[in-house]
Amino acid sequence: MATNPLLSGDSRFTIDNIPFGVISTKQDPTPRCAAAIGDFAIDLAKFAGDSRLDSIIGQNAATDIFSKPCLNSFAALERETRRAVRAALQLDIQDELIPPHCLVKLADVTMHLPFSIGGYSDFYCSLEHVQNCSPLAGVANIPESWFYAPSVYNGRVSSVVPSATPIRRPRGVYHGPDGKPVYGPSRALDFxxxxxxxxxxxIDFASVLDIRDVEEHVFGFVLLNDWSARDLQVFEMKPLGPFHGKGFGTSISPWVVTMEALDPFKCSPKTKQNPAPFDHLKWPGPAGTFDINLEVELIRAGKVVKICSSNLRYLYWTPYQQLAHHASAGCGLSTxxxxxxxxxxxxxxAEDGRKTELGCLFEATVGGTKEAELSDGTRMTYLEDGDEIVLKGTCGVKGGSAPFVDFGECRGIITPALSS
Amino acid sequence: MATNPLLSGDSRFTIDNIPFGVISTKQDPTPRCAAAIGDFAIDLAKFAGDSRLDSIIGQNAATDIFSKPCLNSFAALERETRRAVRAALQLDIQDELIPPHCLVKLADVTMHLPFSIGGYSDFYCSLEHVQNCSPLAGVANIPESWFYAPSVYNGRVSSVVPSATPIRRPRGVYHGPDGKPVYGPSRALDFxxxxxxxxxxxIDFASVLDIRDVEEHVFGFVLLNDWSARDLQVFEMKPLGPFHGKGFGTSISPWVVTMEALDPFKCSPKTKQNPAPFDHLKWPGPAGTFDINLEVELIRAGKVVKICSSNLRYLYWTPYQQLAHHASAGCGLSTxxxxxxxxxxxxxxAEDGRKTELGCLFEATVGGTKEAELSDGTRMTYLEDGDEIVLKGTCGVKGGSAPFVDFGECRGIITPALSS
Known part of the structure; x- marks a missing residue:
């Protein structure tokens, strides 16, 4: 086993993981589907083209599913079929049967958006986050509605970009230093x-989702950086919610970690819900979320500093509850x-009094009114041009015998605003 | 001229109009592009297949553009090319050169969504509407931001449906009669x-739009009914804006009226903007909007009653300003x-004291607190199951020598909520 080049202990993606994504290379610039193992991508268009998945999804798999520039066709297959594809890949990896011409070094691939995205919605479901943000947004108490249904707005699909896409500082309207509205580059850029x-x-239009069926409807998870311009956002929020304050860029990690990979990390949420959720949001078991460790790094002037850590299970409303709520009014959801x-x-x-799990600078700088102090003494308020933010996520501990899953990275560097 | 069957004075779509849409028929259920004239659709896949547009857009027009189930490829052509197609159609119509096998009676076509829609945003830009709604939503004054930029939220693309699609009453969370939150069918359904x-x-991601170029970026206009569940909306609005209160259905008329057809109806907005808009929202001329007469009818128990009339030029922020604002933070916009x-x-x-230009029942019923009285004495609050709402729009006067443009209809009937 130790000599299997795909299963090196140092490499990023373990046999427990097998995330899916969309790649291209210099030699073959056509985006197509891939899976990741070790420090390699398996080109699934080529792999299926070699008839290695015919017994699972038929002879047209390469053309109809994996040659596409997105995972949509694959994700639309029955869950059992997708499971079988993943299991077949795992077997062939372990038995060193992946044909070499199907392997590309991760260092040599360009990653694309994994899906053709028809709708993007963004929730507001961390109790700690809403407790910290509400007073800064001039809201004395958390709205009652927050405790009765997961709070959510529609985001801007055209602004969702894969990791490593530069994020341009947006221009917009906000209150200038003299309190008068101005139009200019944001001065309060946040992750x-x-x-x-x-x-x-x-889920069909005008239909709803029984929460007990929710796992059938989830392909997998990525890291997501919802870049925010706090000055634009505060100016525009009333009464219709965020728009340009969020709509100039949302970065995601390009490898989608499947439900199968996350299965060993099911756990209960950190916080008991009170009041008890309505029946259609009630998860029929204890393990309704996942134990996923998260971390944010800032790279400023070449120096890497950790900004915060967190965990998916901290969310008050779980992703399953979010999806059930999302579907509950009949809007329909697409693959x-x-x-x-x-x-x-x-x-x-922390021992030195610092709050180490604040997931954005709006919280860490108390709405931009004071500097945040990072673990190495770095002091900062909002993001400057040239700053790079890196999100990371892992399940389990690397190098042991128990499963370990790495989400890879979600990066973005801030570029200067347009001059007008 | 009088004998040209496509130019009958009684028919819906005049030679001044030539709107575009997507049709299918019983005989040929594959959706494809069409234009409308008189009481007929011109099947553009067949028309281009006869090589009648080769000189304008090349020999592959039928396959590459008009056989598609959406107008996106056509709309992505240069404006001059689209203009030439429209002009060629007008000439062939007048000269009775449209081959009969390209014509389908409007009564025999099924209309589809005209575009594959990647993003849907909805504005809040009528001064009268915001003046009427703000106090009902517990907002004492119109937010200052409203006067500095067009207020807008992201809508739900999956819920945009073509006219005649039934609209299911949504379930959702709202305050019940005893003031406690409940989950159930909306009791405050509105158009x-x-x-x-x-x-x-x-407009590329991370780019902006110069308002002087805005006309290049608009294909055309339709009627749009933003169905609203006021109880769900009021419950969820704070702080992220509308979601399920709007996301269960948005109906549009299926024939898109082009900028060319609207050109004779350019006019100035009704209201002078104060404060003056920022430079990037300043329209460089007087005629920044269109004189489009609008009307809403209710069909209840077989009886047709007019609810209100209005005009596009009443909007405080014009569609061009909306588009320039939308692009200003770099979100990108797609065809x-x-x-x-x-x-x-x-x-x-009106003479009897009734306000006749209120564009929704939330206004006409003062937030559902009193009955609205319609012109024929009908009294109503919100929409009941079985109610049908019809939006209509026209420019100019029918039957004269001056241009006349009809938008057709945007209909939707309310069906009962799911039982759970």
Whole structure:
């Protein structure tokens, strides 16, 4: 086993993981589907073209499913079929049967958006985050509605980009130093630590989703950075909610970690819900979320500094509840729709008094009114041009015998605003 | 001329109009592009297949553009090319050169969504509407931001449906009679009289739009009914804006009226903007909007009653300003993106004291607290199961020598909520 080049202990993607994504290379610039193992991508168009998946999904798999520039056709297959594809890949990896011409080094691939995304919605479901943000947004108490249904808005699909896409500082309207509205480059650029959920099986328009069936409808998870311009956002929020304050860029990690890979990390949420949720949002078991460790790094002037850590299970409303709520009024959901979990903050306080689990700078800088102090003494308020933010996520511990899953990275660097 | 069967004075679509849409028929259920004239659709896949547009857009027009199930490929062509197609159609119609096998009676076609819609945003830009709604939503004054930029939220693309699609009453969370939150069928179902704008030339992610170029980016206009569940909406609005209260259905008229057809109806907006808009929202001329007469009818128990009339030019922020604002933060816009103008209300008071230009029942019933009285004495609050709402729109006067343009209809009937 130790000599299997795909199963090196140092490499990023373990046999427990097998995430899916969309790749291209210099030699073959046509985007197509892939899976990741070790430090390699398996080109699934080529792999299926070699008839290695015919027994599972038929002879046209390469053309109809894996040669597409998105995972939508694959994700629309029955869950059992997708499971079988993943299991077949795992077997062939272990038996060293992946044909070499199907393997591309991760260092040599360009990653694309994994899905053709028809809808993108973003939630607001961390109790710690809403507790911290409400007073800063001039809201004395958390709205009652927040405790009765997961709070959510529609995001802007055209602004969802894969990791490594530069994020241009947006121009917009906000209150200038003298209190008068001005139009100019945002002065309060922020990140938000979130995860994203991709829908597999669709839900018809005018239909709803029984929460007991929710797992059938989730393809997998990615890291998601909901870049935010706080000055634009505060100016525009009343009464219709965020628009340009969020709509200039949302970055996602390009490898989608499947429900199968996450299965060993099922757990209960951190917080008991009170009041008890309505029946249609009640999860019929204890393990309704996942234990996913999250981390944010800032790269400023070449120096890497950790900004915060967090965990998906901190969310008050779980991703399953979010999806059930989303479907409950009949809007319909399509394969490839993306759901942002909302910023995931925690309440840990370090020995030196610093809050280490605040998932955005709006919280860490108390609405931009004071500097945040990072673990190495770095002081910062909002993001500067040239700053790079890196989101990371893992399940389990690397190198042991128990399963370990790495989400890869979600990166973005801030570029200057247009001059006009 | 009088004998040309496509130019009958009684028929719906005049030679001044030539709207575009997507049709199918019983005989040929594959959706494809069409134009409308008189009481007929011109099947553009067949028309181009006869090589009648080769000189304008080449020999592959039928396959590459008009055989598609949406107008996106056509709308992505240069404006001059689209103009030439329209002019060629007008000439052939007048010269009775449209081959009979390309004509289908409108009564025999099924209409589909005209575009594959990647993004749908909905504005809130009528001063009368915001003046009437703000106090009902517990907002004492119109937010200052409303006067500095067109207010807007992202809508739900999956819920945009063509006219005649039934609208199911949604279930959702709202305050029950005892003030406690309940989950059940909406009791405050409303329509909203709007128009929709379809984008032609795209605007790249991280780029902006110079308002002087805006006409290049608009394909045309449709009627749009932004169905609203006021109880769900009021419950969920704070702080992220509308979601399920709007996301269960948005109906549009299926024939898109082009900028060319609307050209004779350019006019100035009703209201002078104060404060003056920022430079990037300043329209460089007087005629920044269109004189489009709008009307809403209710069909209840077989009886047709007019609910209100209005006009696009009443909007405080014009569609061009909306588009320039939409693009200003770099979100990117794609061909086929849909922009809702927001409810278009006016301030006319009839001799009997009734306000006749309120574009939704939330206004006409003062937030559901009193019955609205219609012109024939009908009294109503919100929509009941079985109610049908019909939006109509016209420019000019039918039957004269001056141009006349009819938008057709945008209909929807309310069906009962799911039982659970």
């Amino acid at each position: 938000e630590l979130e995860m994203g959920v991709f829908v597999s099986k669709p 490839g729709d993306l759901i942002g979990t909302g910023t995931i903050s925690g309440d840990n306080v | 909203e009289l709007e128009m929709g704008v379809f984008v032609s030339k795209p 086929g993106d849909l922009i809702g103008t927001g409810t278009i209300s006016g301030d006319n008071v």
